[in-house]
Amino acid sequence: MSQSPLPAAPRPVSADPAGLVASGRRVLEIEGQALAAVGARIGDDFARACALVLAGTGRVVATGMGKSGHVARKIAATLASTGTPAFFVHPGEAGHGDLGMITDTDVVLAISYSGESDEILMLLPALRRQGNAVIAMTGRPQSSLAREADVHLDVSVPTEACPLHLAPTSSTTATLALGDALAVALLEARGFTADDFARSHPAGSLGRRLLLHIDDVMHGGEALPAVRAGATVAEALVEMSRKRLGMTGIVDADGRLLGIFTDGDLRRALDQGVDVRGTPIDAVMTRNPRTVRAGQMATEAARLMEQHRINGLLVVDDDGRAVGALNIHDLLRARVV
Incomplete structure (x- = not known):
């Protein structure tokens, strides 16, 4: 009866760190x-x-x-x-x-x-x-x-x-x-170009950054938080709670943006003892807020937020009308940042 050959002896291994x-x-x-x-x-x-x-x-x-x-x-x-x-x-x-x-x-x-x-x-x-x-x-x-x-x-x-x-x-x-x-x-x-590269890499992070526009990630239409000038602070708070973006735009009768009211503005107003039920939002809003234009790349919104250390932006059209809003969480979900 033949015997199976013995396994070969293992080769010596050198694990000297300096040699490696x-x-x-x-x-x-x-x-x-x-x-x-x-x-x-x-x-x-x-x-x-x-x-x-x-x-x-x-x-x-x-x-x-x-x-x-x-x-x-x-x-x-x-x-x-x-x-x-x-x-x-x-x-x-x-x-x-x-x-x-x-x-x-x-x-x-x-x-x-x-x-x-x-x-x-x-x-x-x-x-x-x-x-x-x-x-x-x-x-x-x-x-x-x-x-x-x-x-x-x-x-x-x-x-x-x-x-x-x-x-x-x-x-x-x-x-x-x-x-x-x-x-x-x-x-x-x-x-x-970089845009050409992005078109062949739509699923990659670079493709998303180069192809995604503001319009693709903003909240528009009924989801846009906005109140008319003359509304009370309390009415603005209701709008902010409904839309859950931590801000609301203040617009005129034609929808043109006049200002913005954010969670930070609310804290400052409360510190000053503002009557939220009787004070018009015009008195406490931030005028001439930072905005981004519709049609721009989503990366521009990310750049503005980082540059000015803000968490949200309102989107306006060429006539200054408020058409959308987005915050840092929208950009994170879209993997722009």
Whole structure:
């Protein structure tokens, strides 16, 4: 009866803090040198790659195997979010039907550090027949992929950060950084703006800040706290209690804003012994209050509240009519602040 082999003895583990810190710093130093080397090579080929993409009417299709595939996915995502439509296609799946996702107007960004990935090389004849332009990122300018591409971007690095020189480390960092450089150069060439970025990131905090308007978060219509000039302080308090915003606007017969009455104004009035039932609100309101215009970005309301250390604002239209109100809690709920 055969015996099962004994498990291998565990390898000794070194947890020396100084050694771990030195190792981490060494990796960053090596990868920093790799980035500097790639940056020094950016030139005409890089400009030609950008021109190919800008001249195209389709999308950028990024592809790569293994670690290069992970990098290609990230580059495609960065391109897509910065104004250059792009997506990732796995080269293995492309050979089994996903090639149909690539149209003849697309530019293919093929990534392989060796430049000899069989799965990518197998796609080249089909891409050539279809008329696709190919941009290659490799670490070997004389590789098969580099020679077949319309444009080759050299991402070769002096050494990998892995002490065994086996795990892709410096090379993947350099490739990823060159992809970022490509995306940013295209962004600038297209005149891509922060508003454009926000439109492709509506669920993100930046998208909310750049796309959300005052009108989207204010309380308007029946929810607007407002009383007519001449109303008593008590009537203003009833309106404040009903609308629960800690303030009310005071308006004239045409709805134009005359002043504001807040919880702070109420405390000051009570300290002065004001008769809330008999005193007109005009006597204790704050005149010429801080306001924000309808149609402005919600971030402007946040800026004014922070600048003037207030918790609420009334919203007016171009004619000075009160059309809405909002407080800091509305901006917090909308994740503007």
